[in-house]
Amino acid sequence: MIFFIGFLLFIAAFIYLIVHFIKKSKDKERVLSKKVFYSMLIGGFILFIVGSFVEDESTLAQLEDVKSKNEKLVTENNNLTDTNSSLTDEVEKLKEENAELQTELDNTQKKLSKVNENSSNYESNIEELNNKVEQLTATINEKDSEIESLQSENAELQNTISTTKVQDSSTNSSSSGESNNSSINVEYDNCTHARNAGAAPVYEGDPGYGRHLDRDGDGVGCE
Template identity: 40%
Template sequence: MIFIALLGFLAIIFSILYIIVHFIKKIKDKQRILSKKIFYTALLGGFSLFIVGVAFADTDELAQINELEKQNQSLSDENDTLKLENKELKSKITDYKNEKEELETKGIEFEKKIESLEEKKKSLEDEKNTLEEKVDELNNKNADLDNKVAKLTETNTNLDE
């Protein structure tokens, strides 16, 4: 439609140039008459084409503007939802960071407990080993004493006979 408006504009310019040329030639030839068919047809046709072209160009542009406004509205709605989602995700991130820090402190506490329990386990194993050695010594002593008792009972039975 802009093409029609451009044709109208060119027809108006043609009619203006036609009248200027006519007046320039009329200065030399006083009897010269303006061709009203050419002038008024070009002028009125140009105005009508220009008006029609501009009117339809406005409706085309208005339709484009409406379409762009709809797209803009949908994009702004999508932007708002994405902003809300972004805020939610940021709050989740901070929650997860806090939870991570809590778990790290609990992990450190558990590692300390594990170390202390391993030390207790080691000390209990050492104590167990020493007690087993003492049990072995006492078993050996017990066996020696049993041997002595057996020898003494044998010698005692030999003496009684």
């Protein structure tokens, strides 16, 4: 009977230890009640030994074996306790590292948001500049059209002036010889001189015409 009671206490001690580790996996701060555990373990062990001697001396060898196993289990329990402490420390360190990484992630996300905001501003500025370029291009095209129109009008005026000068030359050919001689001897140093004298453009054959005034050689100087 004593042997059976000791055996039950011994088993109860291990059941208590197993239940403790199961609950400790959910509650890290749970502490093993060594008083209860070792009371059941040692009490069961003692009763187990006493019962063994009372019931049968032949079980002494088995009792020693159980005692050895019990010591191993106690050692393993201590090792498990140390391992649990080490794992708890590692978990705390990992939590700290996770907090640091989360802080770095938040800072990086803030920087990224700022970069995206600046990028949006740059895109708006680029779009505004493109609109201005388009407006300037349209204005330039309008001015080019106006210039072409003015050049066309100028060409027509030049033709009219040329016709008028030819008519004037025909009329002046019947004037006095002194006037013709003085006109023939007219020379212009440059186109500015000719324009100031009201002779531009100067046509080939007209008084004052010279190759230095007609750079493209088309017979019309100071165009």
